[in-house]
Amino acid sequence: xxxxISRDLQKFMDKFQPNKFKLMNNGIEIRGIxxxxxxxxxxxxxxxxxxxxxxxxxxxxxxxxxxFEVNNCE
Numbered sequence: 001x002x003x004x005i006s007r008d009l010q011k012f013m014d015k016f017q018p019n020k021f022k023l024m025n026n027g028i029e030i031r032g033i034x035x036x037x038x039x040x041x042x043x044x045x046x047x048x049x050x051x052x053x054x055x056x057x058x059x060x061x062x063x064x065x066x067x068f069e070v071n072n073c074e
Contacts, residue, residue: 005023006053006072008052008053008054008072009027009028009052009054009070009072011050011052012043012046012047012050012052012054012070013028015046015050016030016042016043016046016070018030019032020032024069024071026071026072026074027054027069027070027071027072028069028070029062029067029068029069030043030067030068030069030070031065031066031067032065032066032067033066033067033068034066036058036063036066036068039068040056040058040068043056043068043070044056047070053072053073054070054071054072054073055070055071055073056068056069056070056071057069057070057071
C-alpha cells in the first residue's frame with residue numbers, strides 16, 4: 001500500500017472530515033454513513049466545487065455497511 005495521500009485527497013479529507021475511513025492504495029473508503037445518498041451527493045459536490053481530481057465510487061456491496069470510496073482519478 002502506498003503511504004502517501006495525494007494533495008487532492010488530503011484537501012477533500014480536510015473539508016469532508018470523515019470520522020471513519022479506511023486508507024486504500026488509490027484513495028479512501030468512508031464508512032458508517034447513515035444517509036448514504038445525501039452524503040455521496042455532498043462528496044461529489046465538494047469534489048466539483050474544489051475542482052479536485054477525485055471520483056466517488058459506490059456499489060451495492062457497500063450499502064450494508066454504509067460506505068463509499070473516494071479515489072484519485074488516474
